[in-house]
Amino acid sequence: MRNVTVENITDVFSAYFGDDADPRSKQVLSSLAKHLHAFVKDVELTHDEWRKGLKALEWAGKLTCPERNEFVLLSDVMGLSSLVDMVNSKPDVTSSSVLGPFHVSNAPPLEIGGDMRGDFAGEVVLVEGTVRDANGAPIPGASVDIWQTAPNGLYSSQDPAQETYSFHGLMTTDDRGRYAFTTVRPVSYVVPDDGPAGDILKAAGRHPWRPSHIHFIVEAEGYHSLVTEVFAADDPYLDQDTVFGVRDDLVMHYVKQPAGSFPEEFELSGQVKEEYSRVDFDFKLALI
Template sequence: MRNVNKDNITEVFMGYLSEDTDPRLREVMSSMVRHLHAFAREVNLTHEEWNIGIQFLERAGEISDEERHEFVLLSDVLGLSSLVDMLNNRPEGTSSSVLGPFHITGSPPLAVGGDMRRDYTETVLLVEGVVKDPDGNPIPGATLDIWQTAPNGMYSSQDPDQDTYSFHGLQTVGEDGRYAFTTVKPIEYTVPADGPVGDILRACGRHPWRPSHLHFIAEAEGFRPLVTEVFAEDDPYLDEDTVFGVREDLVMRYEDKPAGTFPESGFALSGNVPDAYLRVEFDLTLVPA
């Protein structure tokens, strides 16, 4: 069109889409561009602001690599990642939550009752529960990929003092669907704020903190994979997770267990925990595929 103007450009764009365009692509592109144009019109976006946006994207691209995913972080802090999780969630199962950038593949097997704490001397945390279907039946053979921060608030990939698979484990549950492991409390931490996304957080007066959490990917044949996180009820950032990951059904509670009550069998640490410890019980419900 030679007479493109600010009011018809969105329709001109739609007219450029060929008849053969995949219907879903057409739907997504149309909605995206309608909203992009509506945004620019609504705020009367200036050239200077447009330029700031372009420079932001170029800077985010510059620092992105295999280890650093600044565009994922952008999506996280704008709430898009969590919104996509929630849009695709099934209410009859445990809520999903953001995967985050610290998952690694190839975690070592962690037997039911196994220990992830290794040499750390903090109070033992015993985590257990059942992987079940929406009717409450256990799911035998389900696998749990588990990861969390060390007591310094860092994941192994961020911390030269931890080996690759520190606080990472892959557990396969038995016939009773029960999972269990010992560890230490995960710690709240900040998302990487030294890049352009950090600049956004600062400009908006937002902090970069996430409440402490345990990560799980639960999988079982015939069920939808569940990527989720479980958050501590008493965490100071529970109501202000900078990536919007907390859901009401993902809040766990630490029970204080007195000295001398650690289970006498069934755990790698049985017989070696004379002191008081913490316990969390949290079931994970998977939805049939």
């Protein structure tokens, strides 16, 4: 096309595809171009704004390292990560929600009833539940990968004071599909806001807070993997998660239990005399 114009550029883009282009690549790239072109036209993006956007991406590149992925964070604060989760969610099972950048692979095995709190202070929380299929039948032998912030609001990968697998555990459900562990409450925290994602939040007049949550990856043979996170019903940021992760079915309750009622069969049994909280949360997985 000799004379590229505002009106024809999106069609010209599509006309440049080779005959042997993979159909899915063509679909994704054509749609990306169509929507980015529409954005530039809608706002009549200036050269200064275009340069600012490119500088933000350059800066994200400089900040990105094994401990921090600023591109993931940009995707998070723009709502893209959550949207990708949602368009890929399966019906009639637990919603997926953002993986985030803080998962550490190969966490050490955690026995059912085991403790993730370690030496950290804070009220004991007992989390338990069952991994089920869409009809409610328990799934024994499912893998439950768990991670959360320490009470200081930092994940181990952000915090030199924590060991790599601090507040990370990998559990296998028992023959009734059950998982159970003790921990301390994670806290609301701010996403890193000293990079371009933070600049977007500042330009939007948005805060960088996420409501407190516990992350899970639940996997079982024959089922779709579930990457999700579970939020506290009483968190002040529940209705304004800056990365758009909250879904109705992912809200759980910390229920106070009286002193002296801590159950048997837990690693901490016999040690917890005082009040503690209990969370019950079941996961439902979709058949492949």
